[in-house]
Amino acid sequence: MDLDLETLRLLENINRTGSLRRAAESAGVTQQAVSARIQLAERRLGRALVHRSRSGSELTDDGKLVIEWARPLLEAADIFAASVRTLRSKADICVAASQSISEQLLPGWMDALRQAPDAPTVRLISGSSADVIKRVRGHVATLGFIEAPEVPTDLASQRIRSDPLAVVVSPDHPWAGQGRVIPPAELPRTPLICDDKGSGRCTLELALHAAEVDGSLAPPAAIMTGTGAIAGAAASGIAPAVVSRSLVRPHLDSGALVEVEIEGIQLYRPFTMVWTGQPARTSAAHKFLSIITSRTDAGTTRTNRHTGGFVNLSG
Numbered sequence: 001m002d003l004d005l006e007t008l009r010l011l012e013n014i015n016r017t018g019s020l021r022r023a024a025e026s027a028g029v030t031q032q033a034v035s036a037r038i039q040l041a042e043r044r045l046g047r048a049l050v051h052r053s054r055s056g057s058e059l060t061d062d063g064k065l066v067i068e069w070a071r072p073l074l075e076a077a078d079i080f081a082a083s084v085r086t087l088r089s090k091a092d093i094c095v096a097a098s099q100s101i102s103e104q105l106l107p108g109w110m111d112a113l114r115q116a117p118d119a120p121t122v123r124l125i126s127g128s129s130a131d132v133i134k135r136v137r138g139h140v141a142t143l144g145f146i147e148a149p150e151v152p153t154d155l156a157s158q159r160i161r162s163d164p165l166a167v168v169v170s171p172d173h174p175w176a177g178q179g180r181v182i183p184p185a186e187l188p189r190t191p192l193i194c195d196d197k198g199s200g201r202c203t204l205e206l207a208l209h210a211a212e213v214d215g216s217l218a219p220p221a222a223i224m225t226g227t228g229a230i231a232g233a234a235a236s237g238i239a240p241a242v243v244s245r246s247l248v249r250p251h252l253d254s255g256a257l258v259e260v261e262i263e264g265i266q267l268y269r270p271f272t273m274v275w276t277g278q279p280a281r282t283s284a285a286h287k288f289l290s291i292i293t294s295r296t297d298a299g300t301t302r303t304n305r306h307t308g309g310f311v312n313l314s315g
Contacts, residue, residue, distance in 0.1 A: 002044045005077055007037050008070040011049060011059065014038075015067055018056040068232055072225040091123035092284035096141035098148075100163065100199070100244055101271055102126040103227065105145070109292045116291045120284040129199065136274055142285050144274045147199045149206055155274040165200055165267035166245040168257040170237040176258040183263050184213045191221035193233050193241035200242040203269045211265055231257060242267065 006027075013023035020038075024031040042049050049063035059067065097106055106124065113119040125135060129146035136144040136155060144155075151157045167182070169175045175182055187208060194201040205217055221239035224230045227247040234241040235256045251257040275285075 003041050003066065003070070005074070007041050008067070008074060010034055010037060011041075011063060011067050012070070012074065014050060014057055015059045015064065018058055020050075020052070020057045023057075068229075071232075072229045075226050075228070092120035093143070093288055094123040094125065094135075094141045095143045095145070095288070096125040096127065096132040096135045097145040098129045098132055098199075099126060100147045100227075100247070100269075101145045104163070104244070104246060105161075105271070105292075112291050113288070118287075119291055120287050122288060133274065136276060139276065142275065143288070146272050146274060147269055148272075149199065149203050149270060151272055151274060155276060157272050157274045159270050159272050161271040162268040163271055164245045165203060165242055165269055166248065166252075166259045167240055167242055167262060167267075168231070168234050168248060168252070168259050169240045170235050171255060171258050172237055173240065173258070175240065175260045181261045181263045184208055184211050184265055185215075187262065188213065188215040188217050191218045191239055193222045193224060193230055193239050194220045195224065195227075195230060195243075199269055200244075200267075203267055204242050207265050207267055244269070 010023055010027060013026045014020060014034075017023055017026070020034050021031050024034040027034070038050050045062075045066075047062040048060050049066060050057050051060050102124075106126075110122075110124075113122060125132075125141060127135075129148040132141065132144040132146050133152060133155070135141040145160070147163065167175075167187075187204065192201070192204075201217065201220070208217075222233055224233060227243060230241050230243055231248050231251045233239070234243075235251060240260070245252075245259070248257055252259055
């Protein structure tokens with residue numbers, strides 16, 4: 001690969017700080033080392049990545065494009081590093097969560113655990129819903145939190161939250177006209193940007209089927225990892241996207257993206273807790289759940305397949 005992770009992180013820090021010096025300090029290296037690494041990357045690509053001036057440094061248009069492409073890779077590397085670190089730690093309970101749940105709910109859960117007295121030590125693993133299910137089935141994780149619309153029948157389950165999804169487009173897209181409502185039949189024939197785990201696309205397919213809309217969804221316009229990459233691609237006008245409304249709220253507020261309404265259809269992706277039964281009844285699991293319950297919406301709905309004597313998150 002022409003650019004390694006360390007170089008990509010340096011470019012990201014330069015973009016964030018506007019300074020080679022501050023980027024070097026953040027990485028714990030000298031400014032000369034940063035400059036040499038950037039120059040090597042520029043020679044390999046044949047493109048200028050950083051514009052230097054007396055007032056500071058900023059990425060060129062090519063540099064900004066490289067960072068936009070690199071964000072999913074850097075996010076995946078961070079998740080990998082965090083997961084590897086958990087292998088070295090001893091914990092009272094292992095919890096696995098899908099990417100969207102990790103982004104939306106885990107920060108609040110961890111804050112609640114940090115503040116709670118006698119909180120259990122928790123090992124957290126993030127991955128796809130399929131990975132979470134495998135870890136729960138294999139008893140690697142005591143509890144799993146998935147975003148897939150369909151839950152395996154061999155696992156006990158309880159819905160903890162409904163995550164609203166939004167169809168978003170760039171401001172220049174024909175769908176972005178003020179007051180524009182999209183007929184449901186228009187979606188199946190429109191290529192969409194979707195996440196690599198497919199939960200948004202699956203939710204849309206189920207909603208269209210329930211609304212008796214004929215036809216399968218068109219092949220994706222693009223398949224991407226990470227909300228940032230999906231939002232950036234939609235904002236650039238590549239295609240509409242179906243994403244979590246809460247995760248793209250900053251893009252909607254800034255006007256970089258526009259949400260469009262689907263006539264007669266609202267999209268909600270379920271966030272569901274899964275477990276295998278007996279292992280989920282440990283005292284650490286119950287204590288973990290009692291702590292995070294305070295961070296879960298009071299009106300959560302329950303869809304237990306098996307109760308197993310398990311505590312209710314809805315209180």
